[in-house]
Amino acid sequence: MPKLPYIVHITERSLWEAARERGAYEMSTRGRTLQEDGFVHFSTRDQLPRVAEFLYGGYDGPDQLIVLVVDPARVGAPVKYESAVPGGEEFPHVYGPVPVEAVVDVETWG
Template sequence: MPERTYILHITERRLWDQARERGAYAMSTRGRTLQEEGFIHCSTRAQLPAVAAFLYGSYDGPDELVVLVVDPARLGVPLRYEAPKPGGEEFPHVYGPIPVTAVVDVEPWS
């Protein structure tokens, strides 16, 4: 899969399994929903290691972590690249739930 085409989101396996049952994924980041945050935090392949370390560096949960590989062309909701502070690195933010049909692969994360 070409890196430039896809965006990534790291999550717990059980949250992805629940999303598959509902038809859409709606967690923004670790412990926060789309409704609470306003968008779903994603990353590029290059950004993923730092994001995973920041969010899950101390993770000792019962579920394995997985990376959702998302095709932006299948989202059906806005995708914006935004920096957390002016002049900072831009990250992909999805402004709506991610349909399970937009997830083209699920990779294990260790």
């Protein structure tokens, strides 16, 4: 079975630090939780610049922005590529908490 490519998620450092203490990351997207959306939004490496601009363009918050690099094989929850509209661009979604062990790298953004 071919190895799935890593997926990425942009977030604020404090949210990642809190997740490390809990053992799992549960923010879906900026200002929304897994419980609210039902999944955690991810992107591919190619999609990341557009997603970052959409979510954090002009960001001047107190936290540094980081990118979580996740190995989908380590997530332990369904990973589905879906689009918001029929025939639209598909983005990876993780249908459950992301264990900290699934995060293979943390990169700074910006």
